[in-house]
Amino acid sequence: MVDAAIRAEGVKSGARKRTSLRRMMQRKSTIAFFMALPLITLISLLVLYPAGYSLHLATLNKSMERFVGFGNFTFLFTRETFWMVVQQSCIFAITAVIFKALIGFVVAHFVHNIPAKGQRKWRGMLLVPWVIPPAMSCLAWLWLFDPSYSAFNWLIALFGGDPVPWTGNTYWARFSVILVNIWIGAPFFMIMYLAALKSVPEQLYEAAAIDGASWWQRIWYVTLPMMRNIIAITALFSLIVTFANFDIVRIMTAGGPIDTTHVFATWSFRVGIEGADIPLGASVSLFMVPILTVAAVFILRDITRRGNES
Amino acid sequence: MQKPRLSRRQFVATTAAASAVMIAAPFVRGARAAGKLAIGFWDHWVPGANDTLTKLVNDWAAKEKVEVSIDYITSQGNKNRLTIAAEALAKSGHDIFAFPTWEPQAYSKYLEPVSDVMEPLIKQHGQVNATVEYLGRADGKWIAVPATVGSQxxxxxxxxxxxxxxxxxxxxxxxxxxxxxxxxxxxxxxxxxxxxxxxxxxxxxxxxxxxxxxxxxxxxxxxxxxxxxxxxxxxxxxxxxxxxxxxxxxxxxxxxxxxxxxxxxxxxxxxxxxxxxxxxxxxxxxxxxxxxxxxxxxxxxxxxxxxxxxxxxxxxxxxLPYFWGVWNFGKNKPAAKSLLAALSTREAAEKMVAASGGYDLPSFAKLTDFKTWAEEGPPxxxxxxxxxxxxxxxxxxxxxxxxxxxxxxxxxxxxxxxxxxxxxxxxxxxxxxxxxxxxxxxxxxx
Incomplete structure (x- = not known):
């Protein structure tokens, strides 16, 4: 009798287990998890593992035989070039993002006002700089800025001007790399802002027009508030990508002249791979993380706050 | 039924006979008897120069019964240096690698000493200059062989x-x-x-x-x-x-x-x-x-x-010399050293210099008189x-x-x-x- 009771209990608990497993498998979150699993695995392999490994490398000495803790970071703080790279990375990223945002905003308005029939053609053409692989477009820009055979200098010479050392002088070299970054990145802002503009309800503009709002007031009191979140997210995304930029600086100036155009990624490559000091190179690249984290926290907090308010 | 028993005398006689047969039998070598060898060479600027090097390696491989695979890795964008760094970290990859000027010293602890290759070469071809010694030796040992290809x-x-x-x-x-x-x-x-x-x-x-x-x-x-x-x-x-x-x-x-x-x-x-x-x-x-x-x-x-x-x-x-080095985690070090010696002969060096139109330079004192340099022109x-x-x-x-x-x-x-x-x-x-x-x-x- 006892045995039978136990058996019955066992059968019941087995059935319950099967049912709960089935229920769990049928839950939307479980299905979503399994569907996302390949991506999670891919991200773990291609992002988390390299990130963890670079953290590990950054704690080793130059010959990678000894644990030195934060030794590489404290060493970097004593280097003049490192602080120049910090400064240059900030100048590069902030200036480029501001100009990309401004140009993107203006061009998005122009495109938005083009009649729907011809708009697709313009949208496609304006996206070209963004869709060309940067390595290719940078090479084309390099030829335009070439130290000795610059096409721009040829044009300047036609008008009797002196040649400009585009990549040979610190300020011109900084200008050149920032300009190329803006050229490549502005279409991304344009397309994001255009999408945001299209989602602004037309009634708001009509109401503003009835109230006698000027063009500028419509932009300031209707368009901008409606686009604030997309502006913030686009700026954050672009800031991260621009800060971590490698190809433009590497191809255009390789960090020169006298290191004045290096950003974190290019200097990290120079120190780590070309200088055979992989731990120090890893430390340089990791230095971007706290800076970008602070920027991300501030921007995302602002977005969340506005989301809650609305 | 009685099992056949092997006496001590029979056992000794059989073993001796088997050993004699084993020793006397001819050594039959297969096409890949001496194993495999993976090589990472520098991808030469001069068109056709890689082909001459490939031919030299293949001739050696056919003679020594080694299966070789060659990768020509460009120095454009530092791809060769990236590969060296990756192979050193992974302790896996090619057996022989072409190292640019400073790399042998940077990766000296992963390199097999090659003094046994270099000493006979120096006796044969004369001294190398002080720069080659400075870059190619560590702790009193040769860590790489100066390569003709790429040295300039x-x-x-x-x-x-x-x-x-x-x-x-x-x-x-x-x-x-x-x-x-x-x-x-x-x-x-x-x-x-x-x-x-x-x-x-x-x-x-x-x-x-x-x-x-x-x-x-x-x-x-x-x-x-x-x-x-x-x-x-x-x-x-x-x-x-x-x-x-x-x-x-x-x-x-x-x-x-x-x-x-x-x-x-x-x-x-x-x-x-x-x-x-x-x-x-x-x-x-x-x-x-x-x-x-x-x-x-x-x-x-x-x-x-x-x-x-x-x-x-x-x-x-x-x-700026290039070097050929052998990774100490390589799987076929004897074959690798044999190949490096073969690539460092006067005949091989002369062929490489000719193929590169005089660009490549052997580092040995007696190998600076090839006719390529005297005859190239114009002028x-x-x-x-x-x-x-x-x-x-x-x-x-x-x-x-x-x-x-x-x-x-x-x-x-x-x-x-x-x-x-x-x-x-x-x-x-x-x-x-x-x-x-x-x-x-x-x-x-x-």
Missing amino acids: IKGPCSRIDLMKKLAGVDVQALYPAGGPPKADAWTLDAFLKAAEACHKAGASFGIGLGITSDSVDTAGAIFHSFGAALVDKGGKIQAKSDPVRQALDYLKKLAAVLPPDAPAWDDASNNKWLISGKGALIMNPPSAWAVAKRDAPQVAEQCWTHGMPAGPKGRYAPF KGTLYHYPNPHNHQILSVAAAPAPPKIAAQIYTQGVQTKMVVRHLQGEAMEKTLAWAESECEGFMRT
Whole structure:
């Protein structure tokens, strides 16, 4: 009798287990998890593992035989070039993002006002700089800025001007790399802002027009508030990508002249791979993380706050 | 049924017979009897040069019954250096790798000593120069074999006509084809005067002040010519020394008559400068001349490769050797060493030099007399002095004699050319020296 009771209990608990497993498998979150699993695995392999490994490398000495803790970071703080790279990375990223945002905003308005029939053609053409692989477009820009055979200098010479050392002088070299970054990145802002503009309800503009709002007031009191979140997210995304930029600086100036155009990624490559000091190179690249984290926290907090308010 | 029993005597007899058969039997070798060998060679600039190397390797492989696989890895974008770094970290990859100048020292702990290959080669082909020893030896052992492929001297390649017309210098008389140099008057002062004259006439010397190797090598050789070293052999920083001041002062004067965009030059800029017909002189191996031969023959026939000017402490020429090294985690070290010995014979070196149009250089003293250098043209004899056949220059590498791991940092970061640019742009000499001292301090970490 006892045995039978136990058996019955066992059968019941087995059935319950099967049912709960089935229920769990049928839950939307479980299905979503399994569907996302390949991506999670891919991200773990291609992002988390390299990130963890670079953290590990950054704690080793130059010959990678000894644990030195934060030794590489404290060493970097004593280097003049490192602080120049910090400064240059900030100048590069902030200036480029501001100009990309401004140009993107203006061009998005122009495109938005083009009649729907011809708009697709313009949208496609304006996206070209963004869709060309940067390595290719940078090479084309390099030829335009070439130290000795610059096409721009040829044009300047036609008008009797002196040649400009585009990549040979610190300020011109900084200008050149920032300009190329803006050229490549502005279409991304344009397309994001255009999408945001299209989602602004037309009634708001009509109401503003009835109230006698000027063009500028419509932009300031209707368009901008409606686009604030997309502006913030686009700026954050672009800031991260621009800060971590490698190809433009590497191809255009390789960090020169006298290191004045290096950003974190290019200097990290120079120190780590070309200088055979992989731990120090890893430390340089990791230095971007706290800076970008602070920027991300501030921007995302602002977005969340506005989301809650609305 | 009784089981057959093996007596002790029978066992001994059977074993002896079997052993005799085993020893006496002929050794049948299969096509891959000596295993596999994976090689990572440098991808040569010169079209067809890789084919000659492949053929040499395949001939050796057929003879030694080794299955070989060759990857030609370009140095464009530092792909070869990235591969070296990855293989060293993974402790896996090729058996043999072609290491650029400083890499054997950087990865010395992962390299199989090759003194057993180098010692017979030195006996056979003569000594190697001090730069090869400095870069290829660690802890008293050879860690890599100097490769013919990719090794180069970066001396001047002058325009015969422009130098004669604008600066009054007859480079062919200083360095006659087929004979020893008559270059006592070819000093750094004469070089500066010629540079000033050519600059004034609109045909500046095409010497870069960037941080790629062509720029760094020239600055390094001029530093050596003044006896200037940023860090000495013992690892002591000497940035604030008189020879460094003299070298910097000289280079500032020279930089003032170089193209204004020289700080942005890379290793292609000087080639373009020569081929476009703009400049009277560049510092380069004969690759620029070879391209000119194809693209601008009227320029090529006026080119003459010759020796460096002498400074107060001697006549130093930049020398950049490549090395073939064997990873100590490689799976077939005996075969790898055998191949390196085979690639270092006189016949093999001569074939490689011919295939590269005279660009490649063996590092051994007795291998500088190949007919390729004497016969290449136009003009005939233009490469005669390229391999330093009369040993009238000291072959050097920038940043030596600092301990190699420190020197590699000085070299890679282009400290010497950066010093020149900083000083040229108006920074006070002592401030530039203090900056260099601080940079070198940073390179001391282990």
